[in-house]
Amino acid sequence: MADGTSQERAGNPARLRAVLVLGTAAGGVGVHVRSLARGLAARGVAVTVAGPAAAEEHFGFAGTGARFAPVEISAGPRPVDRAAVRALREACADAHVVHAHGLRAGLAAAAAIGRRPGRPGRTPLVLTLHNAVLASGPKGVLARVMEGRAVRAADVVLGASSDLVDRARALGAVDARLGPVGAPPPAARRDGRSVRAELGGGERPVVLAVGRLAPQKAYPVLLDAAAAWKTRAEVPLVVIAGDGPLRDALQGRIDAEDLPVRLLGHRDDVADLFAAADIAVLPSRWEARCLVAQEALAMGVPLVSTAVGGIPELVGDAAVLVDYGDAEALAEAVAALLDDPGRRASLAEAGRAQALTWPDEDDTVAQVLSVYEEPGPR
Incomplete structure (x- = not known):
């Protein structure tokens, strides 16, 4: 050419x-x-x-x-x-x-x-x-x-x-x-335990989302799910890495509803955050070959994502997929994984295997x- x-x-x-x-x-x-x-x-x-x-x-x-x-x-x-x-x-x-x-x-x-x-x-x-x-x-x-x-x-x-x-x-x-x-394979620089201590969640499960705070990422749906998790005996800490135009609106809702969510802003240590996470979530309205999904599976972090755009062809059977905009389904999928360590382990193994099939x-x-x-x- x-x-x-x-x-x-x-x-x-x-x-x-x-x-x-x-x-x-x-x-x-x-x-x-x-x-x-x-x-x-x-x-x-x-x-x-x-x-x-x-x-x-x-x-x-x-x-x-x-x-x-x-x-x-x-x-x-x-x-x-x-x-x-x-x-x-x-x-x-x-x-x-x-x-x-x-x-x-x-x-x-x-x-x-x-x-x-x-x-x-x-x-x-x-x-x-x-x-x-x-x-x-x-x-x-x-x-x-x-x-x-x-x-x-x-x-x-x-x-x-x-x-x-x-x-x-x-x-x-x-x-x-x-x-x-x-994408280059992610490599954590710190162990997950030290990162969890920095996040201040103690021994609570960590649910991680990564991406720009913009409408496409549908973080209000994730906040709806986080509200449902407040009734659990062990309430997970939801951390969102990224910045963008919706930050003030999201923080306002987190404060008003006392949600177990922390906005971390832009981070250059996303691999470290994955190392600390029990589950990754991707509630987006649309994604192509999302790098966040690739990183989660490559690092063996169980992923719950919406079945949109290129996500199904990317992850195959190595992630849990839910409909876009369905906060109840998202909340239930994450809760089911938190209650099932064996399922999390099998998804971690399947994710690493799926990552080997990608260019x-x-x-x-x-x-x-x-x-x-x-x-x-x-």
Whole structure:
């Protein structure tokens, strides 16, 4: 796919030039892009990561062997601003391939390299879709229009789950494929007992949730479940690692209802938290190949999740799945596991086995590199 690769790389075959574009400074997208940048650079690709300055502060892309170019791609369903397009055009000036991650990044990249639906361009564009468009009302209408434009401007669309691939095809993608998101295996730095002591739960069971405090994650449903657990003889401590726009509202409800829940804010020791957890929960409205689910299963932490998006195909029979929005079912599933150590042990074993079936970080990098090196753009 990389335009001019055979001629321009003849004297120096190691210098395929790729620009990875992201429009967010948090979450699994940044983890994935950092993993790709490291793996591609290790294979001799000249990698530039373009995105918000806060993303570099959070993920340290420059430490992977990539160059970082600050481009402030605004959030939300509105047109990409011209300053971001100019900065991105400069970053992509000598790229053999541009790989955008997410809808906002895809729109900005398409504008920067002159790609439009049905209009070929010199520089190939790969778009990875990590999230579904969930907004409703006027914002949702605009977001879906922008989604279609981004998908149809790309040479290849990689979906992080099968439903995203189906959506891209329905929107007119020329080439849409499943693009599994591998992640480096988590490694705890501290033992679970010391982390539990820090959390202040004593010997109580620990139920862990990890993710941005945003509507998609459906944390109000988890708080409903936590209210039900208050009647248990041994009340579990629910800890939520992450930050976001709903923090004040969630904390207000926790205080008002005296719920056994702690908001931990952003943490860079998520693996340590998993080591301390008895159960992980994922109450989300939608997820693709959620890194939190991958980390929980890989570390042998029993997972209770909603059966949404790419979760069922990711976890198979190695997690307990409930319907989205059903707080009673979530509460009962967690309570049943807390009361059944044997079931927790079998899920831990099944989770580790399931994790071995997923593409790893090297597999993911190799797949992406093979896409880059396909014959040139349409």
